Structures are given as C-alpha cells and as structure tokens.
Amino acid sequence: MIIQDLLSEVAAVFTSLATAVPALALYVGIILLFFVVWSFVRRMLTPKSDYTSLKTVTFGDESTVVSNTAASIISVVFIFALWGAFTGSKLMPGFLHVPGPFVGEGEFTYTLEAEDGSQDEATVTVLVHEAGSAPDLPEIEEGDGAAKNDVIAVQSYRSKLLLWDGNDEITREEGAKIVAIDGGPIGRGVAASTAVGRVALTDKGTLNIQPDTGMQMESIWLPSPESVWEKLVTISRDGYQNVTLAEHLSYSLFRVIVGFLLGAAVGIPLGYAMGLSDWFRGWFDPIVEFMRPVPPLALIPLVIIWAGIGEQGKIILLFLAALWIMAIGARSGVSGVKISKIHAAYSLGASKTQIMRHVIIPNSLPEIFTAARVAMGVCWGTVVAAELVAAEKGIGKMIVAASKFQDTDIVIMGIVLIGIIGFGIDVLMRMMEKTLVPWKGKG
Amino acid sequence: MSSGLQIDNISMRFDLPNGGSVQALKDVSLDLKAGELMSVLGPSGCGKTTLLNIVAGFLAPTGGKIVLNGHDVQGPDAERGMVFQQGALFEWMSVRDNVRFGPDMKGMAKSESSQIVDHLLDVVGLQDFKEKMVYELSGGMQQRVALARCLANEPDVILMDEPLGALDALTREKMQSLVLKLWKETGKTIILITHSVEEALLLGERLLVMAPRPGRIHKEYRLPFADLGVGQDLREVKKHPEFGERREEILGMIWDMEEEIMGRSEGADA
Ligand SMILES: Nc1ncnc2c1ncn2[C@@H]1O[C@H](COP(=O)(O)OP(=O)(O)O)[C@@H](O)[C@H]1O
Ligand SMILES: [Mg+2]
Numbered sequence: 091m092i093i094q095d096l097l098s099e100v101a102a103v104f105t106s107l108a109t110a111v112p113a114l115a116l117y118v119g120i121i122l123l124f125f126v127v128w129s130f131v132r133r134m135l136t137p138k139s140d141y142t143s144l145k146t147v148t149f150g151d152e153s154t155v156v157s158n159t160a161a162s163i164i165s166v167v168f169i170f171a172l173w174g175a176f177t178g179s180k181l182m183p184g185f186l187h188v189p190g191p192f193v194g195e196g197e198f199t200y201t202l203e204a205e206d207g208s209q210d211e212a213t214v215t216v217l218v219h220e221a222g223s224a225p226d227l228p229e230i231e232e233g234d235g236a237a238k239n240d241v242i243a244v245q246s247y248r249s250k251l252l253l254w255d256g257n258d259e260i261t262r263e264e265g266a267k268i269v270a271i272d273g274g275p276i277g278r279g280v281a282a283s284t285a286v287g288r289v290a291l292t293d294k295g296t297l298n299i300q301p302d303t304g305m306q307m308e309s310i311w312l313p314s315p316e317s318v319w320e321k322l323v324t325i326s327r328d329g330y331q332n333v334t335l336a337e338h339l340s341y342s343l344f345r346v347i348v349g350f351l352l353g354a355a356v357g358i359p360l361g362y363a364m365g366l367s368d369w370f371r372g373w374f375d376p377i378v379e380f381m382r383p384v385p386p387l388a389l390i391p392l393v394i395i396w397a398g399i400g401e402q403g404k405i406i407l408l409f410l411a412a413l414w415i416m417a418i419g420a421r422s423g424v425s426g427v428k429i430s431k432i433h434a435a436y437s438l439g440a441s442k443t444q445i446m447r448h449v450i451i452p453n454s455l456p457e458i459f460t461a462a463r464v465a466m467g468v469c470w471g472t473v474v475a476a477e478l479v480a481a482e483k484g485i486g487k488m489i490v491a492a493s494k495f496q497d498t499d500i501v502i503m504g505i506v507l508i509g510i511i512g513f514g515i516d517v518l519m520r521m522m523e524k525t526l527v528p529w530k531g532k533g
Numbered sequence: 534m535s536s537g538l539q540i541d542n543i544s545m546r547f548d549l550p551n552g553g554s555v556q557a558l559k560d561v562s563l564d565l566k567a568g569e570l571m572s573v574l575g576p577s578g579c580g581k582t583t584l585l586n587i588v589a590g591f592l593a594p595t596g597g598k599i600v601l602n603g604h605d606v607q608g609p610d611a612e613r614g615m616v617f618q619q620g621a622l623f624e625w626m627s628v629r630d631n632v633r634f635g636p637d638m639k640g641m642a643k644s645e646s647s648q649i650v651d652h653l654l655d656v657v658g659l660q661d662f663k664e665k666m667v668y669e670l671s672g673g674m675q676q677r678v679a680l681a682r683c684l685a686n687e688p689d690v691i692l693m694d695e696p697l698g699a700l701d702a703l704t705r706e707k708m709q710s711l712v713l714k715l716w717k718e719t720g721k722t723i724i725l726i727t728h729s730v731e732e733a734l735l736l737g738e739r740l741l742v743m744a745p746r747p748g749r750i751h752k753e754y755r756l757p758f759a760d761l762g763v764g765q766d767l768r769e770v771k772k773h774p775e776f777g778e779r780r781e782e783i784l785g786m787i788w789d790m791e792e793e794i795m796g797r798s799e800g801a802d803a
Pocket of ligand 1: 547548555556557575576577579581582583584655748774
C-alpha cells in the first residue's frame with residue numbers, strides 16, 4: 091500500500107523531471123558554449139607560462155583544477171541575465187527579453203451558424219491590460235448580419251469567458267453556434283490560436299479567451315531583479331508590516347549569536363571533559379551520539395511546547411543546535427593531540443594545568459574553530475526555519491509573512507539576504523580562523 | 534650519592550587485549566656515568582623506544598628500576614629531557630617560545646630566560662629565526678629547535694628517539710656534528726636511539742646493540758669515534774680503519790637478527 095503510493099509519487103516526480111531535461115540540456119550546452127568562447131578568447135590573450143599552464147597532463151591532476159574565475163563571473167552574470175530575460179527586466183535591452191505577455195489590443199473573428207445553416211462573421215476586439223489597470227472599453231461598431239462585434243477586456247495572465255451571443259441576433263438558446271475562429275473550423279472543447287492568444291470554445295459553447303502569456307514569468311511568480319532591489323530599498327527605509335528590515339535581521343542574528351555562544355560555552359567544556367576523562371566520555375557518548383543526528387528542526391515542536399514561541403524557545407533551539415557540534419569538535423580537538431607533544435611537555439617540567447593551558451587547549455583550537463564554523467552555519471539555517479514556524483520578528487518571519495500576501499519580491503529579497511548573510515558568516519569565521527589559529531593543519 | 538644513570542634489571546611485559554602478552558624487555562641493566570654518550574641500535578621491535586620511555590618516566594616497568602643521581606625515577610621530569618623524531622614541537626608557538634617553554638614552566642623571569650634562549654639559538658644557528666613560527670622552518674631546523682628546547686631546561690640526561698631519522702643525508706650529517714658539539718660543550722648524559730649503524734658509531738662513546746624477543750642487550754662497544762668527531766669533519770672519522778670494520782661487524786649482527794625474526798615468523802605462519 092505504502093509502497094504503491096510511494097512508487098506512484100516517484101513516477102510523478104520523474105515525469106515532471108523529464109520536462110526539465112530539455113532545459114537542463116540547453117543550460118549545459120550554454121555552459122559548454124561559453125567554455126569554447128572563453129578558450130578562444132584566452133588563446134587570443136597573451137599566453138601565460140606559469141607552472142600550471144605549462145603542464146601537459148591536466149586531466150586527472152587535481153591540482154590543476156582550481157576554480158576558474160572567468161567561469162564564475164560568467165555563471166553569475168548569466169543567472170542575472172536569465173532572471174532579467176524571463177522577467178522583462180528594464181535593466182536589460184528589450185531584445186534580450188524572452189517573449190513577454192501580449193498586452194494591448196487585438197482582434198479575432200468568429201463565425202456563427204444559425205440552425206438554418208446561415209453563417210455570419212463578427213469581430214471580437216480584445217483589450218489585454220496589466221494587473222490593476224482596467225481600461226475603459228472603447229465604443230465599437232456593431233457591424234452587420236446576425237453576429238454582432240464584441241469587445242472585451244482581459245487582464246494579462248488571466249482568462250475570461252466571452253458570452254458572444256449577448257448582443258447577437260440569434261443566441262445559443264436559439265440554436266446558434268460558433269463553427270469557426272479566424273476562419274478556421276472549430277468544435278466544442280477545441281482551442282484555436284489567434285493574434286490575441288488562445289481562444290477555446292467551451293463545452294457550453296462560450297469562448298474562453300486566454301491572452302498569450304509569452305515566456306516571461308508573472309511577477310507574482312518571479313519579480314524582476316530591479317523590483318526586488320527596489321523592495322530592498324523601500325523595506326530597509328520603511329520596514330515591512332511596521333518592522334524595519336534592520337530589526338528583522340538583528341533579531342535573527344541576535345538569536346544565532348546568543349544561541350551559539352551558549353552552545354559553545356557549554357559544549358566546549360563538555361567536549362574537553364569527554365576528551366580528558368574516560369568516565370565523562372562514557373557518560374556523555376550515548377547522549378551526544380544520539381542527539382547529534384537529530385536535526386535541530388525536529389526539535390522545534392517540542393521546544394515550542396516547552397518554551398513557547400518567544401525568544402527563549404528559539405535560543406534554546408539554537409543552543410541545542412550548536413551544543414553537540416561544539417562538544418564533538420572540542421572532544422576530537424583534545425583527543426587529537428599527539429602524544430609526543432604531551433610527553434615533551436612533561437619532560438620539560440610542565441604540570442597538568444600547564445599542559446592543559448599551553449598544549450591541549452592550543453592544540454584543540456583549530457578543531458574548535460572548524461566546529462564553530464559548522465555550528466554557525468547550522469544555527470543560521472535553524473533560526474530561519476524556526477522563524478518560519480513561529481516568530482514575531484526575524485528575517486524568516488518576514489518572508490513567511492510576505493508569502494502570505496504573495497509579495498514575492500520580498501520573499502526573494504529575504505532569501506537572497508539570508509544567503510548573503512550565511513555566506514558572510516562563513517567568510518568571517520574563516521578569516522577569524524586564519525588570524526587566530528594560523529597553525530591549523532601544520533602540526 | 535652516586536651520580537649517573539642506572540638502568541637496573543628492567544623488564545617490561547605488555548598484556549595484550551587478546552589475553553597474550555609481549556615481553557618487550559627482559560632484564561636490561563646498564564650503568565651510565567654522567568656525561569656519557571650512548572647510542573642504541575637494534576632491529577625494529579627490540580624494545581628501544583620502550584626502554585627510552587621507561588627512562589623518561591612515561592612507562593612504569595614491570596620489573597626493575599631506574600636510578601638517576603641516586604634517586605628512583607617515578608615519572609617524567611625536567612631532569613630527563615626528550616628529543617623526538619619530529620612533530621613534537623608546539624606549532625602554535627614561535628621558535629623562541631618553544632625554546633623558552635621549559636624555563637617558562639618553571640616560572641623563570643623573562644629577562645633570564647631570554648638570555649638562555651638567545652644563547653641556545655646562537656649555538657644551534659637559528660638566531661635569525663627566533664620570531665618565526667616552527668611550521669615555517671625546514672625539518673632540520675625544527676630538530677635544532679627541539680634540541681635547543683631540550684637544552685634550555687638544563688636536563689641531566691637527554692633522551693633521543695631517532696631524532697635525525699626523518700632528515701635528508703646532508704642535513705643529517707650536519708646535525709650529527711651539532712649533537713657531538715652539544716655533547717662536548719654541555720657535558721650531558723645522552724642516550725640516542727638510531728637505526729643507522731653509521732650514526733650509532735659516530736654518536737656513541739658507547740654503543741649498545743639490542744636483540745629482540747625478548748628485548749635485551751646483545752652486545753656493547755666502547756668506541757673512539759665520538760671523541761674523534763668533536764670539531765672534526767665526520768667524513769674523516771668514517772675513513773678510520775676501525776670504523777669500517779665495526780660497521781661491517783654490527784651490520785652483520787643486525788642482519789642475522791632480522792633473518793632470524795623473518796625465519797621465525799615464517800615458521801609461525803607455516
Ligand atoms: N603499548 C604497547 N602495547 C603492546 N605492545 C607494545 C606496546 N609498545 C610496544 N610494544 C611491543 O614491544 C616491542 C618493542 O617495541 P618498541 O620499543 O617500540 O621497539 P623499537 O623502538 O625497538 O622498534 C614490540 O614488539 C612492540 O610490539
Ligand atoms: Mg622505536
């Protein structure tokens with residue numbers, strides 16, 4: 091039963107993945123295209139003769155595979171270009187945009203047939219307008235014959251039913267029906283494509299007009315880069331729902347820092363105790379080894395039950411997220427000390443306290459920094475997720491609130507900010523590591 | 534009170550997790566006078582490191598005792614300095630702080646320890662590298678730091694476990710001269726383990742050949758080369774006729790022991 095359900099889910103996933111295959115293949119093709127172009131450009135530039143470029147064996151030589159800066163730059167620019175092209179960004183020249191939605195006035199004709207077999211043609215004028223700006227319908231000529239011309243306004247990306255017989259001399263009830271669109275024959279349940287977009291004859295005989303959406307994304311799905319940027323400017327100035335961006339961000343960062351510091355303050359001594367005493371190691375090993383694989387997010391419900399949705403709960407959660415990581419880091423930092431260093435220190439007359447302070451602690455610092463980097467990353471991810479679940483302020487709260495109002499630009503801005511801050515934290519930790527424990531990996 | 538180091542009937546048996554045991558040393562006795570330089574040779578696994586660890590106080594022997602200057606050795610102490618093969622320097626400290634470690638632990642005033650450090654770095658030729666971190670130094674330089682760090686503490690006995698084992702041939706030769714020079718200048722009692730017969734001949738007033746299973750003293754030599762080598766080109770010492778003779782003799786001896794070990798383990802496999 092479960093297996094069947096799962097299998098059908100898997101099948102559904104694969105079918106939808108299959109639709110993405112051409113796009114992926116195209117993307118890979120573009121990557122290779124840029125590669126060829128860049129290789130050509132590089133050959134044009136002055137050739138380098140440093141060690142790496144003089145190597146003849148490069149395939150399989152791991153040291154020759156360093157990140158290519160040109161590829162990184164092109165990759166990022168390309169992402170923004172795609173983003174702009176598919177959202178009709180004004181930052182880009184129009185010819186780079188993928189076809190946008192049809193906006194403006196267009197026409198198509200329909201052919202009406204009465205019961206007696208007589209036909210007449212009428213023109214439908216369609217005004218496609220953007221969201222939030224319904225235009226006035228223009229006066230049109232009725233035209234002659236049984237079918238009278240119609241006019242209709244449709245919002246782009248929406249569709250609308252046209253009750254074409256509202257003004258015609260014979261109506262559907264009297265047996266009139268549409269037999270052709272733009273001169274091409276059509277039946278019920280069939281669609282024709284016209285200058286305006288897709289026009290379908292419904293089962294009830296009405297016309298469903300769906301203006302051409304083009305390939306661009308509606309801003310509710312994906313806003314353009316500039317509108318995200320504008321949102322960033324306005325939100326950081328005016329705030330979102332009465333809370334400034336700085337406030338959202340400082341709440342999130344505050345929780346991460348406090349939670350992490352508490353986790354480190356308890357976790358490091360715990361790790362030391364575990365690394366230095368077999369009793370403590372035995373006592374805490376089952377607890378630590380059990381808690382480590384529990385994702386902090388799985389603790390959210392329990393933490394909410396125990397501590398509510400206030401600051402306390404979140405800080406407890408982040409404390410727990412950091413605690414095990416720091417404890418394990420400190421533990422392996424202590425147990426990783428080379429016995430010859432300890433022996434040397436004893437032979438130089440050091441006491442236990444001196445060995446702790448001058449050998450064990452400095453020796454464990456690189457591992458602790460590595461753990462701190464991991465812990466900060468985990469805490470940052472956890473705080474955002476916790477705020478999505480329950481919070482009053484915080485960057486996660488901001489995007490979940492924005493998503494409820496379909497403020498997609500704010501959601502995207504928030505995600506980008508979360509990414510940038512997460513990356514910034516990691517860079518900062520790495521810089522600290524470089525300056526504070528330069529001996530890392532040199533022992 | 535007698536001065537010098539007595540290794541008195543030391544035995545060492547390790548119990549193994551599988552219930553068996555290894556007799557790493559059996560009834561090893563030695564008497565070193567203060568200021569003697571002794572090198573120790575032997576096939577690997579014959580208990581050299583174990584013996585040194587017992588003298589250093591890192592291991593308690595299962596039989597016998599170590600007496601230094603009239604008192605029993607109970608554990609590690611600053612009177613017995615160690616120089617390890619490599620990687621025993623504190624990489625979070627500069628060269629100077631490594632050398633100053635011993636005096637610092639004793640609570641010696643900085644002004645006083647600075648003098649010691651300066652002097653020793655002069656002796657080992659690293660004055661210009663004082664502020665460098667140890668990981669910025671080559672392997673040979675690091676071993677000089679290790680020597681200086683050990684000497685800064687003024688130990689009575691210096692124990693070296695293959696201190697030059699990881700160095701290239703040229704650096705090794707220079708370091709051998711340095712060891713001889715330090716020995717003569719400081720008058721320390723030194724036990725030096727090596728797996729190079731030449732090194733053992735050059736750096737041993739006394740040379741101890743150990744045999745395995747159980748680890749024991751196989752033969753002891755008294756040699757003139759260490760004295761000859763002080764302040765002299767060691768290549769000249771190696772030309773000494775007795776040097777070649779001894780080398781062949783000892784090589785043969787160790788060769789036989791290795792053969793025997795191989796034969797025995799092959800027999801055990803069969
Ligand atoms: N901690 C230990 N536990 C069990 N056996 C050991 C231990 N240390 C050394 N031994 C055994 O004692 C013998 C001597 O070892 P060691 O002193 O390291 O030899 P060497 O330094 O001469 O190569 C070897 O057979 C080794 O397997
Ligand atoms: Mg050994």
